[in-house]
Amino acid sequence: MKHLHPSAEFPVNCWMVAAASPSLHSEPLGVTICGESIVLFRDAAGRVAALEDRCVHRAAPLSLGRVETGRLRCLYHGMIFDSHGTCVEVPGQRSVPRGACVRSYPVVEKSGWIWVWPGNPGQADEALLPDAMATDHPGWITAQSSMDFQAHYSLLVDNLLDFSHLAFVHGKSFKADPKWGTIRPTISSIPRGLRVSRWIVDAPALASARELAGKEADTWQSYDFLAPGVLLMETWYCHPGAAEAAAFGAPTDGVLVRNRAYQAITPMTARSSRYFFVAVLPADEVDRETCEHVLAVSQQAFLEDKAMIEAQQQRIDGSPTWQPLALPADKGIWQFHKILAELGGGLPTHGGTLDGGGNKSPK
C-alpha cells in the first residue's frame, strides 16, 4: 500500500483530459500534464495542436504568445511555430535554424474534451479513448466545470474508487444516506479499468437529484473507471422495488431519472491534479436549470473532497514511514493500482506491499 506515499511518476501512456473543448478559443491555453508544460491552440482549420510550452530560443512560455492564422507566435522575440511544433519564422532572419522546433503531443478532441497523450507518441491509439459519450448527443443536456486539488492524482483516484465516503464526506452536499457507507459494490474488470456497480435500496436519492427522484428510491449506480482516472457513471433513480425486480442487476424497468456524470482526473505535478466533471441529463426529462443545479451540488461536494484529500496529502507528506491499513472496502483501489502499475505508472501495487507487510489483503 505504498501508493499513499506517491512519487512524481505517473502512467504517461494514457489519454488525459487537458481541457474542456469550449475553453479553447482563439487564444493559446497553457496546461500542465504529468509535470510537462503544454500549450494548446487551434490551427487555421480549428483543429487542436498541443506543443511543449517552452520556446526553443530562450524558454519563454508559448502560452503567453499569440495565434496568427493558425500558427503560434512566441511573444518574447517573435518566433512562429506551426501545429507540429516546427519553427517557421524568426524575425530579422531569412532562414530558420535547423532543429528549431518544440515537441508536439498527440491530441484529440472528442466528447467535449481535449485529450492529450503525454507518453510515447507511437503508442497513442485513439481506440483507447472512451466511446462516444452523451455529451455530443442532442438528447442530453450537459453542464461542466473543473477544480484543482493540491494532491497527487492517485488520492483522487482512490477517493472515487470507494464511494463509502459519500456517507461521511458529503453529508452536507449530497446528503447521502448512511447505506452508502456500508453497501459494497460489485467490481469487475474491463480493459484498462474497472466496472463498479451497486444498488442503494429504498433510500432517499442524493440531494442533487432529490427533487427529480422523489423521497424514496432504489438507486442503481454503475461506473466504468478507466486509467489513469476517467469515470463514466450512470446513476439511475428507480421506483422502490426496482432493484429486486432486476434481481440486483442493471435496472430494466421503473427508472424515474437517468443521471450521468463524466469525470476525469489529470495529474499536473506530484502534488497537484485537475479534476474535470460534467453533469449529463436527458433533455426530454429535465431543463438546463436542473442540469446546472446538479452541477452546483456536485461542485459543493467536490469542495468537500478537496478539503479532505488535501489534508490527507499533508498528513501523508508528514509521515514518511507510515503505512495505511487495508480494509475490504479498498478492494477496488487495490485492483486499480495494479492496472496503473502495469501501465508503468510507477505506483507499487497494493498486492505486493499487502503480502509483504503482513496486512490482511482485502477480500
Place this chain on the structure above:
Amino acid sequence: MKHLHPSAEFPVNCWMVAAASPSLHSEPLGVTICGESIVLFRDAAGRVAALEDRCVHRAAPLSLGRVETGRLRCLYHGMIFDSHGTCVEVPGQRSVPRGACVRSYPVVEKSGWIWVWPGNPGQADEALLPDAMATDHPGWITAQSSMDFQAHYSLLVDNLLDFSHLAFVHGKSFKADPKWGTIRPTISSIPRGLRVSRWIVDAPALASARELAGKEADTWQSYDFLAPGVLLMETWYCHPGAAEAAAFGAPTDGVLVRNRAYQAITPMTARSSRYFFVAVLPADEVDRETCEHVLAVSQQAFLEDKAMIEAQQQRIDGSPTWQPLALPADKGIWQFHKILAELGGGLPTHGGTLDGGGNKSPK
C-alpha cells in the same frame, strides 16, 4: 551559543500547553506539538483525550471528524475511535481489524490549560505540572489569548529570559522605562527552571498598569520560568520606597497593584511556535474591563515581539556559519539552555560553545 541555529529537535519529555480549556467544545481540535499532529476531543464525561491526528486507514486527519457520544469518527470513511485511540467500529464490517488504533498521548486539564506530554508516556508525571495557578481561583479575574510565531520556540524562550528588550522592543506598547534596559535581574535555580527577579525603582509602571499604579512606582517583577517555556510571573507595583524597605527582596509592604501573567510557549514545528498568555488580576482590586485592557496592551507588545523574532529567525536561517555574541545580559538564557539540554532537547548548551569559541562567558 549554537542554539541560535536551532534544529527541529525539542525537549519532548515535558508537559506542553496544547490549548486553552475554553477552546475545546464539542468539536475535535487539531493542534501541532513538536512536529506531531494531535487531535483533542472530550469524551462523554467531558475528559480530554489526545490522539494522533491521522486515521489508521488512509491518513485522513481525525480533526476533520466528528465527536459522537464521546468517541471520534473519521469523516472520510467513517471509522470510530475511543479516547484511548482504539478503533471500535468500521462501517460495513462486523469486526474491527486487530491493531486498528492510533497513538494516544498523556493529557491533563489544569489551571485553564490543556497540557499534553508529547514524549515518553511512561515519564508523564503530573507532579511536574505547575502548582495551582490563580486561574482557577474566584479571587482572580483572567483574560487570555494566543499567537503563533514563525520561529523556533527557543527564540521565544530567549526573548522571555532577557527582559532588557522591554526598553527597546516595547517602546510603543508597554512604554517601558529605560531602566528596564539596564537593570540586571537576580537569577536562581528551581526544579526544571529558573527564578528571575528584579526591582525597577522609582519609574513609571508599564503602560498596561499605569492607570492602576500611578505615575511613579517601585516595580517588583519576579517569574518562574519552567522547561520547555512556561512563565509564571508576578509584577507588583509598589509605593516608591518599597524596594529599599524590602531590602530589595520580595516586597512585604506598600503594594499598590498585584499583576499576574502566565505564559507558555509550545513548539509546533522547527519554525513555528504557539504562544499562550493569560492576564490575571485580583478581583477585589480591578474589574473585568481592566483585565481585558491589560491583555490588549500585552497583545500589542507580543506582536512587536513577533515582528522582531520572526525577522531574527530569517536572519539566522540566512546565516549558516554565523555565531552570536555572548553578553552578561544573556546569563539566564545560558543557564536555561543547559536545563533544556539535560531534558534531551537537542539544544547545545551555551556553556560549551562559549568556552570553546573563545567568547567571554557571561558573568
Place this chain on the structure above:
Amino acid sequence: MKHLHPSAEFPVNCWMVAAASPSLHSEPLGVTICGESIVLFRDAAGRVAALEDRCVHRAAPLSLGRVETGRLRCLYHGMIFDSHGTCVEVPGQRSVPRGACVRSYPVVEKSGWIWVWPGNPGQADEALLPDAMATDHPGWITAQSSMDFQAHYSLLVDNLLDFSHLAFVHGKSFKADPKWGTIRPTISSIPRGLRVSRWIVDAPALASARELAGKEADTWQSYDFLAPGVLLMETWYCHPGAAEAAAFGAPTDGVLVRNRAYQAITPMTARSSRYFFVAVLPADEVDRETCEHVLAVSQQAFLEDKAMIEAQQQRIDGSPTWQPLALPADKGIWQFHKILAELGGGLPTHGGTLDGGGNKSPK
C-alpha cells in the same frame, strides 16, 4: 549558453544600485544585494552608511532599529553601531566587548542613486561608477521608480541586451513598430560593458514619446550597458531623413526630442532582482507632467517584461537539462556574459558552451 540555468553566484566586485537617494530619510532602510542583507542609514552629516543588517549580538535585523544622532541602535536589546559598523554602546554595560562590530560596505551616493560594492572592499574604485548623469543637472527633469522581479538578474540583463523584444512584449505599452523586431543594432566594446546603437528609420515613435515626436520619425537609440546591469540610454527622435543625413551614425541634426533613460538591475537573491529606472527629459523641451507620463508608460512596459521574465524563469527552473538556441540576435548577450564571467560572476560564457554544445555561434 548555460547562463539560462543561473546559479546563486553574482559578479560581486561591481557597484550596484542599493536604493534611490530620495528613499533614504531618517529611518534605516534594509535591502538585499547578492544574497546579503544590508542596512542603509545616514550619519549625522547626512552621508550614507551601509552595514551588515544583522546585529552581532543575536542576529536581529538592524533595519528594524532606529537612527540616533547618526548612529544606528538595534531595537532588540539596544546596542548602538556607528557608520563603520563598530558597536559603541551596550545598554547596562560600561564597556563594549572587543570585536563587537558588523561588516560595513563601501557606499557612494551619486547621480540620484546609492551605490554599494558588495564584493572585496579593496577593489571598490569610485572611478568605476558611471560618469555624471543628467540626474544631477538642472537642465533635465527626472521621474523614477523601481520594481522587483522574481527571477535571476541575468534574465533581466538578457532582456535589455536584445531590444527586438520591443515589437513583441511591448505591443500594448510602447506600441513599438515591427521594425524594432528585425533591425539589428551595432555593438561595440567599452570598459566593463557594451555600446549598443541602432536607427529605426521612418516609423512611429514609441508610445511614451509619440506626442512629442509626431507620427513618423527616425529614431536613434544608443545605450551603454555596464556590468552588472546598468543601462544608460539615449533615444533621440529625429526628423525623417536624419538617419541617412548622419550616415547612420549618431545624429548631428534634425533632433526633435531627446529622451534619456537610466536603468539598473541589482541581484537580490538567486531568484529575485530589483530593477531601478529613471526617465530623464530636457527641462527646456518638456514639463514635469510629460516626464511622469514617460515613466508611467515605461512602468506599464516593465510589468510586461516582469510577466514574461518570471514565466521564463519558471520554465527554466522546470527544465534542468534544457539548452537554449543561440540566434544572431543574441550577439550582445553572448558578449556581455563574457564580461560578467571575467568579473567572476560565475556565469559561464555563451562562447564555451556554444562551441561545446554544437550550436551555431551567433555571427
